[in-house]
């Protein structure tokens with residue numbers, strides 16, 4: 001059984017992932033760290049207590065984390081139009097009393113992970129601020145994790161956040177500058193297409209690009225699950241309706257996902273929802289269902305594509321030292337067996 005800490009901003013798909021984890025024999029959830037993102041951090045903490053109560057696991061420690069990004073930014077990150085102001089699709093869930101561990105999540109992570117080096121897996125489902133702060137406290141912390149699985153990034157596909165006011169030619173220019181670091185023509189083409197025709201950045205990374213770039217710069221067993229694969233993992237409107245009355249969590253999930261489904265209808269014209277965070281959880285328990293590509297990974301922290309993730313996907317002629325030298329390899333998911341992953345998540 002993997003011992004698992006979940007760092008999260010619940011959040012509808014976070015709730016799905018967390019509840020799926022509590023229905024999975026492969027893992028034992030030993031703690032929840034909270035972070036801003038879909039909601040502000042204090043709401044994420046309140047929601048963690050609601051989920052633990054629902055799962056009958058009120059004794060699982062909850063450590064509250066950062067309420068701003070490394071650079072001190074707040075507010076603009078709250079995604080109430082996707083998850084509702086309460087993070088649970090405006091369903092007015094009854095509050096559950098709970099007490100946090102009384103330490104900042106970053107400190108709690110360092111203490112817990114470093115006391116059991118190599119034993120604990122961490123699943124990060126929100127901005128990477130807590131993990132980055134933990135690294136600033138003790139840079140051994142991610143190396144001491146058995147693995148760090150991250151939901152974040154859009155590598156060879158569009159993102160889901162629109163850097164406001166960006167005009168296509170300006171995007172082109174940024175992409176061209178970026179491409180100076182790329183010797184791989186296919187990657188170059190993909191980057192240009194992505195910048196010209198769509199959103200460049202994924203939401204979790206967008207909320208704290210500095211944190212993400214710092215985390216990916218430290219040698220550790222890191223696997224990153226981005227929109228490249230989560231877009232292949234969807235629950236249909238029918239799947240969601242069918243959850244009502246099923247298992248311990250079905251009715252709750254059916255209720256909170258109504259709002260999330262409406263967002264997907266409005267924003268993407270879909271009769272289904274993306275299950276981003278559950279897909280990252282699937283990568284913890286079924287990594288063999290994903291295709292992984294290893295390479296150094298950078299996150300743009302400046303310019304109009306701030307938050308964009310760029311993977312050096314392995315050009316043989318690689319020779320640009322600028323900003324890449326010494327960067328460790330990170331595993332990035334580039335394909336997934338969508339059907340069995342979705343079936344297994346739905347069942348959990």
Ligand code: BDR
Nearest residue numbers: 011013014125203204276
């Ligand atoms: C990510 O952003 C959040 O809205 C979701 O919970 C997920 O973690 C997807 O981009």
Ligand code: CA
Nearest residue numbers: 011014125126
């Ligand atoms: Ca999330």
